[in-house]
Amino acid sequence: MIRIFKIALRNLMRYKRRTLLTALLITLGVLMVILFSGLSGSFKAMMIGQITDANLSQIQIHKKGYVSSMDAIPLNLNLDHKGYAKIENVLNSHPAVDAWAPRIKLGAMLSNYAETTNIRLNAIDPEKEIKVCPAVGDRMTFGNKGSREKLIEPGEIIIPDKLAKGMKIRLGDTMVLVANNKDGSVNGLNFTVAGITETVIGPQGKEGYMHIKDARVLLRMEEPEITEVAVRLKNFDMLAPVYEDLKSALAKFKNKKEKPAFEIHTWEKLSPFYNIARMIDLMSVSMKLIMVSIVLISILNVMLMSVYERVREIGTMAAIGTTPGKIMALFLTEGAILGLISIAAGNIIGLSGIFLLNIYKIRFSFGRSENLLLTPSISFAELFWLSIIVLLVSIFASLQPAYKASKMEPVDALGHV
């Protein structure tokens, strides 16, 4: 086998320029895929991180029917304390769950005594919220105080930046919030503006923040209620299986109509960025298909030329007793070596490219998010499978020429001019 490898390598080196050009083409394909996967993967991971860590959370649990009507912020679809306790039990017993936080979502009228506007609010338990969305404070400005360990205190409100700009609201201003509770009665409370928050992508990205205790007072809740439970996992890569586990655990709880009492969703269902992420995945697959086509066509072309140029040589091999199987193995090895050389070159250049991109940092804007930093990376597993695909396609592309060579009649091949 070593000898076949050696002969195959020398045969490739016989036509240096052709081999080099073909290898270069395949290398370029591999390089393209590595760089695209590195950049798009980094972009995707960063955006998903932004969405889940700064605002949405990885998983949300609601009362059944809430998500389909969430734009109306229906207070009558809140979870009561018994429901919340059941959810807590489920989350508490799952080892993959890292943290969870209750939230109340509400709509209110915001007034600075001169102007009044609508505002969507996310009422949070700050200690729990920061465990579920550790980057939530990163997009908030707290004036001279800078970032605060405790995001919000009772009596404080954090206003979305666009709204603050529109109403000329400053930190420390006093605002009035007026809200209807689920029975329709109106209540109003004064709040101090403690922070301004940047808007992020998604339906919950334009919300202001208030303390969950204040929301209960404002909405005149006789017993504690919550709108949703936001969940964070210990390992984000385990999202799909943990989601399935939690879903089946929650499905056991039925409402009075004997239908499921809760619904659970991952960020994918809740954020429009999921469609962009899917587009990125689709583009990544397209890039890989283009690369496979490049490998297939290049190697098929080179190997066919090689067979046609070496007909007499193949005849000689066959004449002196080389079996058809060994002739086939020789040509397959040539194709595989060409693939291997290209894989090695593509991987080295691609990884160097990713390394350089991490040194010369790339910053960009996406939507309203600015100065985002890309840190491209590619996993060993992706690199491994990419290399395996190129190698297999190289061998596959060599199959037909190799088969043709092995089927040549020695007497015809020896007489070939």
Added chain:
Amino acid sequence: MALVEIDTVSKNYQMGEAQVQALKNVSLSIEEAAFVSFVGPSGSGKTTMLNLIGCLDKPTEGKIVVDGKQVDNLNRKQSAVFRGSVFGFIFQAFNLFPVLTAYENVEYPLVMMKNEPVSNRKEKVLEVLEAVGMFQQKNKRPDQLSGGQKQRVAVARALVTRPKLVLADEPTANLDRKTAVNVIRLMRDMRDKLNTTFIFSTHDPGIMQEAEIMHTLEDGRLIHSNQRSTSVREGK
């Protein structure tokens, strides 16, 4: 028992609409350690005869037995294995592998056909290269060798597996007279040393005289067989 037995063999080729009869009812036998030539003008059937004996082609009619085995009904793989174990081949255009050195060209049949340990291979290759006078050039590639040197390497490659029979189709056609005679004499010396049967084809009257047994073909028929072993052996 003869090493090669050819019994009323005919070979027809289809060339477009026409059918060409390359060999017509040829029967002959060749003994072990013989030094045989097939002679005749171009198109007389010399190459076809060597191809049939060497299992590179199959007869249309008749039977061929080589080393006690009927070879006209072997499949592709069986033919390849049989060729590798019984025959050595020498070609008019040398047919050395351009990417391999002289040493590696000679080693090739041992690598491809016989799974011998490297040390055994090396010993055999160096021995046969020494025997054909190409030891010093063992690391040169074919493009660095003269025509005569290439054919010597080809002779070494044909002999390295210790075949019972070496088939050489016009082995001197691409060589000048002096080199051609030297190559033929080298082949005969190797026959003397190793007791290997040599069958070669030629249309060169100067070269055909070197054979001990000469079969003359004309229009696909064997028209004459002449044994002149004693005089040749004495004259070498």
